[in-house]
Each structure stands twice: as structure tokens, then as C-alpha cells.
Amino acid sequence: MIAFSLFVNVSRLIRTAGVSIPANRAKAGAERRGLWRRRCFAAALSRDPSRMARSGAATSGLRLCFVPLLAVFLAVGCGRAPDPAAKAAPDESPAIRVATFNAYLNRPAEGRLIEDLSTPDNPQARAVAEIIQRAAPDILLLQEVDYDVEGRAVALFQENYLSVSQNGAAPADYPYVFLGATNTGVHSGHDLDRNGAVVATPGAEGYGGDAFGFGAFPGQYGMVLLSKYPIDEAGVRTFQKFLWKDMPGAMLPDDPETPAQADWYEPGALAEFRLSSKSHWDVPILVGDARVHIVALHPTPPVFDGEEDRNGRRNHDEIRLASDYVSGAGDYFYDDKGERGGIEAGARFVVLGDMNADPLDGDGVPGAADQFLSNPAIASVAPESVGGAAQAALQGGANLSHRTPAETDTADFGDDIERGGAGNLRLDYVLPSAHGFAIKGAGVFWPAPDEDGYDLVGPGFPVVSSDHRLVWVDMQFTD
Ligand SMILES: [Ca+2]
Ligand SMILES: [Ca+2]
Numbered sequence: 001m002i003a004f005s006l007f008v009n010v011s012r013l014i015r016t017a018g019v020s021i022p023a024n025r026a027k028a029g030a031e032r033r034g035l036w037r038r039r040c041f042a043a044a045l046s047r048d049p050s051r052m053a054r055s056g057a058a059t060s061g062l063r064l065c066f067v068p069l070l071a072v073f074l075a076v077g078c079g080r081a082p083d084p085a086a087k088a089a090p091d092e093s094p095a096i097r098v099a100t101f102n103a104y105l106n107r108p109a110e111g112r113l114i115e116d117l118s119t120p121d122n123p124q125a126r127a128v129a130e131i132i133q134r135a136a137p138d139i140l141l142l143q144e145v146d147y148d149v150e151g152r153a154v155a156l157f158q159e160n161y162l163s164v165s166q167n168g169a170a171p172a173d174y175p176y177v178f179l180g181a182t183n184t185g186v187h188s189g190h191d192l193d194r195n196g197a198v199v200a201t202p203g204a205e206g207y208g209g210d211a212f213g214f215g216a217f218p219g220q221y222g223m224v225l226l227s228k229y230p231i232d233e234a235g236v237r238t239f240q241k242f243l244w245k246d247m248p249g250a251m252l253p254d255d256p257e258t259p260a261q262a263d264w265y266e267p268g269a270l271a272e273f274r275l276s277s278k279s280h281w282d283v284p285i286l287v288g289d290a291r292v293h294i295v296a297l298h299p300t301p302p303v304f305d306g307e308e309d310r311n312g313r314r315n316h317d318e319i320r321l322a323s324d325y326v327s328g329a330g331d332y333f334y335d336d337k338g339e340r341g342g343i344e345a346g347a348r349f350v351v352l353g354d355m356n357a358d359p360l361d362g363d364g365v366p367g368a369a370d371q372f373l374s375n376p377a378i379a380s381v382a383p384e385s386v387g388g389a390a391q392a393a394l395q396g397g398a399n400l401s402h403r404t405p406a407e408t409d410t411a412d413f414g415d416d417i418e419r420g421g422a423g424n425l426r427l428d429y430v431l432p433s434a435h436g437f438a439i440k441g442a443g444v445f446w447p448a449p450d451e452d453g454y455d456l457v458g459p460g461f462p463v464v465s466s467d468h469r470l471v472w473v474d475m476q477f478t479d
């Protein structure tokens with residue numbers, strides 16, 4: 001059944017890309033996919049047994065097929081995790097699958113994640129790893145992975161989980177890793193949540209609210225980028241320390257009790273207030289002769305605040321920083337090395353992350369997500385799943401009044417409105433540059449209850465793998 005859901009995803013994607021496919025043709029395609037699978041399987045065996053062994057029958061099907069739309073159908077119809085790298089014929093440009101996944105590998109205390117990952121037996125980490133193995137991205141941003149300076153947690157996750165076949169899925173090998181410091185749990189020295197106390201002891205009540213980004217200890221909820229392709233380390237830029245006050249027209253929060261404007265944070269705190277709640281990264285990756293800039297971020301949730309909406313406003317401006325950066329809007333950027341300027345002109349990029357912003361639902365500042373979605377520098381892609389739509393209908397509650405199509409949801413939150421449940425939201429995005437890529441496929445890893453892999457996501461609670469879903473986009477390089 002997963003093959004069918006991928007088929008639906010891609011057919012919708014193609015419609016949104018402006019190419020119409022008659023419904024009856026799409027249906028016929030679905031009915032014939034079994035036949036196609038057999039044909040592709042035979043072709044794979046006869047043409048390229050090594051690739052067949054590596055990635056499954058899906059990988060070679062496209063070599064037979066020169067009509068692009070047919071090629072897409074074959075790719076999704078011939079197996080669970082089509083390998084986009086195999087889609088390109090020898091004289092074609094390379095193709096990559098890029099994914100983002102808030103993997104929920106955060107723990108309540110420092111060192112706990114390393115403990116959990118020290119054996120191959122943690123059920124949640126195994127489920128997370130199986131999702132990654134099934135989706136098989138080439139480049140993957142993980143969020144909510146507790147950061148440690150030596151990268152032990154990430155190394156253990158690779159060694160004990162990703163490198164080990166989970167339930168028969170092929171191991172996932174990422175030789176290139178970018179790991180950077182995060183603002184979460186880093187003490188600010190200021191009473192940022194204005195509860196009357198500056199809490200400086202990690203783990204203590206109120207510590208997270210006074211940190212530069214919410215976290216019970218330094219590094220909680222970190223990010224890591226995994227890649228099958230080399231990283232241009234010298235070209236990496238980070239914006240962990242960019243100050244909110246240095247963004248022109250910043251949406252700084254206001255204390256509604258005072259006549260002065262934008263004065264929620266006292267001047268001493270604002271002078272040191274970092275905009276990024278984790279960090280903003282620009283990590284160039286080398287795919288053959290081409291460079292792809294991965295722009296990674298994980299804006300703060302727009303909740304856990306008051307009338308001043310300090311977190312909603314920060315979320316909006318964290319998104320704005322990345323959106324301005326990739327589109328060359330403004331010249332206010334400076335990175336942690338003190339170098340100024342936005343992304344290099346004409347660069348091919350993919351913005352990745354849990355943006356904590358649904359296009360139409362949830363508690364974000366209206367238009368926050370739209371900064372990306374209506375940015376002409378960014379391609380229009382709306383990955384879908386069958387499971388997202390199924391769970392919204394099954395779970396009801398807040399989902400019943402949502403306006404964003406449920407098949408594009410990527411997070412499964414509480415749905416009880418009376419208990420403050422926001423319902424399921426579209427928060428996680430893979431956003432390729434409008435130039436430099438042809439979009440070949442996309443999806444959200446969210447199997448429906450009757451689909452293979454459903455046990456990896458479950459009905460919402462208890463959380464099996466994560467409260468977010470992996471989102472992927474296949475893109476082929478163009479000039
Ligand atoms: Ca405080
Ligand atoms: Ca005020």
C-alpha cells in the first residue's frame with residue numbers, strides 16, 4: 001500500500017506543478033503498477049544487478065522510460081523507496097533525495113541520549129532509524145537530537161541504529177556529518193521569560209525560559225545534517241549569534257502594560273538577544289561538480305508565551321532570516337565569523353527544517369510560513385501522505401476546523417481543543433530553490449493504518465518514533 005500512497009503523492013504534485021493528468025489515466029496507472037513492478041524488476045536484474053542489490057527494483061526502472069511523467073510513475077510504482085540517484089541516465093544530471101525529520105531524539109537530561117543510543121535496543125531510536133532507512137534520503141536534516149560537542153550521540157546513532165538493518169530495511173550510511181552548536185539551553189544571563197528570576201542552573205525550574213533558546217541544558221533539541229555527499233566545510237556559515245535587534249523592521253515583542261513600543265525585553269537583554277532559537281546554517285554540499293546549499297533552521301514554537309507573543313514573533317523572524325537570506329532580500333546578514341552578506345548569487349539551495357509554522361492553522365503569526373511559500377526564489381512543492389489525511393479524520397477535534405489540507409500535515413499533536421491541542425499541522429518543509437532543480441517526486445512518510453509501516457508512526461499517542469513525520473523531495477539538477 002505504501003507504493004500506492006507514493007503514487008498519489010506524485011500525481012498530486014504533478015498537478016500542482018501545472019501538468020494535468022486525467023484521473024482515469026492515473027487510476028489505470030495505479031492498477032497497472034503490479035505489472036510495471038515486474039517489468040522493472042526484470043529490467044533491473046538484466047541491466048544492473050549491483051544497483052539492484054543496493055537499492056531495490058525501483059532503481060533501474062527509469063532507465064527504460066524516457067517520457068518524464070511515465071518515469072515518475074514507474075519510480076513510485078516499482079518499489080517502496082525509489083533511489084533518485086538512479087533516475088538519471090548516464091548523460092543526465094544527477095538527482096538527489098533531500099529530507100527533513102524532527103526525530104524527537106531529545107531527552108530530559110544531559111547525557112541521557114548518549115546512554116539510550118549506547119545499545120542498539122532503544123525502541124524509539126530503532127523506529128526513527130527504520131523510517132530513515134525506508135525513506136533513504138541522500139541528504140537529511142535531523143532536529144531535536146540533543147547536541148554534544150564531541151558528536152557522540154550522532155556517532156552512536158549511526159553505529160548502533162542507522163548502520164544496522166531495521167526490520168529488513170537497507171542500512172543507511174552517511175559518511176559526511178555537519179554538527180554545530182545550538183542556542184538551546186545556553187544561559188543568557190537575563191530574565192528573558194520575565195518571571196522575576198534569572199535562573200542559571202541547568203535543569204532547574206525556569207532555566208529553559210531564560211536560555212537563548214528554550215532548553216533544560218545546553219544542547220537539548222539540537223540539529224544535525226547527514227549527507228552521502230561531501231560537505232564543503234570551509235564554505236559553511238552559521239548564524240547562531242546573529243542578534244534579533246540587527247534585523248531591520250524586526251517584529252520585536254511589546255510589553256502591553258507600558259506605552260513604549262517593542263519593550264518586552266529590557267535594553268540589556270535585547271542587546272544580546274540571539275534571533276535563532278537553535279542556529280541557522282548554510283552548509284554547501286558537493287554533488288559531483290555542483291554545489292547545493294542546505295539552509296537549515298528550527299524556529300521556536302510560537303506558543304508558551306503571553307499576550308506579547310514573544311515566541312510567535314521570534315518564530316516569524318527566524319523564518320524571515322532564512323527567507324531573506326536565500327532570496328537576497330536585505331543586506332543585514334552577518335555570520336558567526338563576522339562575514340557579511342546573504343547566500344551567493346545564483347546559488348542552488350534547499351531550505352530544510354521544522355519551521356513550527358503551518359500555512360493556515362495553529363498559533364503562529366499569520367503569514368509566517370507564507371514568507372517561504374510565497375517567496376519566488378523557492379520552488380512550490382507540497383509533499384503529501386495518505387496517513388496524514390487518515391489521522392486528521394480519525395482523530396477529529398481541532399483537525400475538523402483546519403484549513404490546510406490534512407494530507408500535507410507533518411506533525412501529529414494533541415487534538416483536544418479544550419486541553420489546548422493544536423491538532424495535526426504542516427510544520428516540516430523541504431524547500432528547493434526555484435532555479436537549478438526539476439522536482440521529480442515528494443512525500444511525507446506517514447503511512448495510513450492499512451499501509452505497510454504504520455507501526456512506525458501509530459495513532460499519535462503514545463509517540464512511537466516522533467510526533468513529526470519525515471518529509472522528502474526528489475530533485476534533479478538543471479542548469
Ligand atoms: Ca526567568
Ligand atoms: Ca510596551
Ligand SMILES: [Ca+2]
Pocket residue numbers: 395412413414415423424460
Ligand atoms: Ca493528533
Ligand SMILES: [Ca+2]
Pocket residue numbers: 361392399402404405406409423424425426
Ligand atoms: Ca492540519
